[in-house]
Amino acid sequence: DQQVKQNSPSLSVQEGRISILNCDYTNSMFDYFLWYKKYPAEGPTFLISISSIKDKNEDGRFTVFLNKSAKHLSLHIVPSQPGDSAVYFCAASPINSGNTPLVFGKGTRLSVIA
Amino acid sequence: DVKVTQSSRYLVKRTGEKVFLECVQDMDHENMFWYRQDPGLGLRLIYFSYDVKMKEKGDIPEGYSVSREKKERFSLILESASTNQTSMYLCASSKGVVQYFGPGTRLTVT
Structure with a gap:
């Protein structure tokens, strides 16, 4: 049962426009969320995060x-x-601790077209 | 800068071979993780460790084992490689929530 869902496997956007990537989660115990970016043949890199006490x-x-x-x-x-x-990749954590593994979504491939 | 290194970028092994994937981090992180990434399946957690000599099963531990004899090193072992273990293997480490990933090892089992 997927606790973190990225329902769009892919997205194409024109250069200069806005890209919006979405993520839904089911576990109300998640209180910290992260986004990672991954290029082919490289490991994911941390991009940005948000705590549940914030909305932006x-x-x-x-x-x-x-x-x-x-x-x-x-x-x-x-x-x-x-x-x-x-x-x-969208990821979620139930507590602000590294002892609990992150739960990852399946990812959305973004293509920005020049 | 956090540095997580993996022993090989590309590896080709035969079915039935024992395979060792090594991961080393230089940031004194307590927690280390092994994932595999497959198209359409995202990142799936194989094993993780939150201390030396400690290990916990992730979502897909079957066919794998791990070893953490030193804090900085976390090894993934494929006891008898099979073709369905062909994948990208990613190691990560963390102190808090944010995990830092290595460059990955593309393993092909023929």
Whole structure:
């Protein structure tokens, strides 16, 4: 049973436009959420995170929004650039501790078209 | 900068061979993880360890074992490699919630 779902396997966006990647979760015990970016033949790299006490976190072109009541988070990339083309994984943690493994979604492949 | 290294980027092994994948981190992290990534299946946790000589099964431990004799090193062992273990293997380490990943090992079992 998937606790973290990324329902769009792929997304194509024009360069300069906004990319919105979505993630839904089912476990109400999750209280910390992360986004990772992965290029082919490389390991995932941490991108941005958000705690459940916030509803928005921004870092440059990347913003994550959290809607706890809907158990939904999204990653916004503005403006999108060709170098953003990668697979994006959403991940969740039940407590703010590394002892509990992250639960990952299956990923969304973003293609930014020049 | 956190550095997680994996012993090989690409590996080709034959069915039935014993395979060792090594992972080393230089940040004194307590927690280490092994995942495999397959198309359409995302990252699946094989084993993790939150201390030296400690190990916990993840979601898909069958056919794998691990060893953590030193804090910085976490090894994944395929006791008898099979073709369905062809995959990208990713190691990660963490102190808090954020996990830091190595570059991955693309293993092909023929």
